[in-house]
Amino acid sequence: MSSRATTPSSSPSVNTMQDLVKQLNITMGPHGLGDDLIRVRQVKKLMQSYVSQATDWSQYAVYHEGTRYTRNLVDDGNGKYNLLVLVWGEGQASPIHDHAGSHCMMKLLDGELQEDLFAWPRESTDEMRLKRTAALKTNSIGLHRIANPSLQGKAVSLHLYSPPYNVCKTFDEKTGATAISSCAASKLTPGTSSPQSSMDITAN
Ligand SMILES: N[C@@H](CS(=O)O)C(=O)O
Numbered sequence: 001m002s003s004r005a006t007t008p009s010s011s012p013s014v015n016t017m018q019d020l021v022k023q024l025n026i027t028m029g030p031h032g033l034g035d036d037l038i039r040v041r042q043v044k045k046l047m048q049s050y051v052s053q054a055t056d057w058s059q060y061a062v063y064h065e066g067t068r069y070t071r072n073l074v075d076d077g078n079g080k081y082n083l084l085v086l087v088w089g090e091g092q093a094s095p096i097h098d099h100a101g102s103h104c105m106m107k108l109l110d111g112e113l114q115e116d117l118f119a120w121p122r123e124s125t126d127e128m129r130l131k132r133t134a135a136l137k138t139n140s141i142g143l144h145r146i147a148n149p150s151l152q153g154k155a156v157s158l159h160l161y162s163p164p165y166n167v168c169k170t171f172d173e174k175t176g177a178t179a180i181s182s183c184a185a186s187k188l189t190p191g192t193s194s195p196q197s198s199m200d201i202t203a204n
């Protein structure tokens with residue numbers, strides 16, 4: 001896994017994941033992201049300015065072979081947002097899903113990820129329409145699916161959700177049928193390997 005990625009030079013400096021957690025706490029205060037565009041912009045800048053270093057996040061990158069991607073809690077913030085490290089095995093993808101109305105900010109930490117955006121199905125029998133295939137962005141809204149296209153390496157990403165959510169809607173690509181899926185994050189105890197969790201596409 002490579003250890004560094006580049007960020008725009010105009011962004012505020014955040015040297016470690018610990019700094020990022022601290023700055024996010026300060027910027028959020030007692031709030032969630034809500035409709036405060038200034039705070040949204042500040043948080044986005046913080047996420048962008050963090051320079052990925054594997055030594056910062058490897059403790060959160062818990063993964064067990066043969067499972068779906070994992071969702072590992074880094075910080076539950078002030079209860080109005082959370083920060084997670086997701087680990088994507090070779091070729092793994094999330095189901096098509098929404099974010100239950102939450103803001104999502106996302107940053108690639110290692111490897112490669114692709115994002116497909118989908119139009120909301122007009123009826124429950126509607127095949128999902130791919131709106132466009134986009135390069136991975138730090139802000140994702142609407143219906144999407146993230147995939148690690150590599151068959152050679154894992155990918156790791158950092159996600160901030162506000163408000164946190166434990167269930168979301170998932171969609172069948174061929175029929176547009178929806179299901180309510182659980183997507184609780186694993187809380188890690190330092191020095192242990194907790195059971196991983198990912199979006200459970202079979203839950204209803
Ligand atoms: N939103 C997904 C990850 S991604 O596919 O955006 C999750 O929280 O599991």
Ligand SMILES: [Fe+2]
Nearest residue numbers: 097098099144
């Ligand atoms: Fe998502």
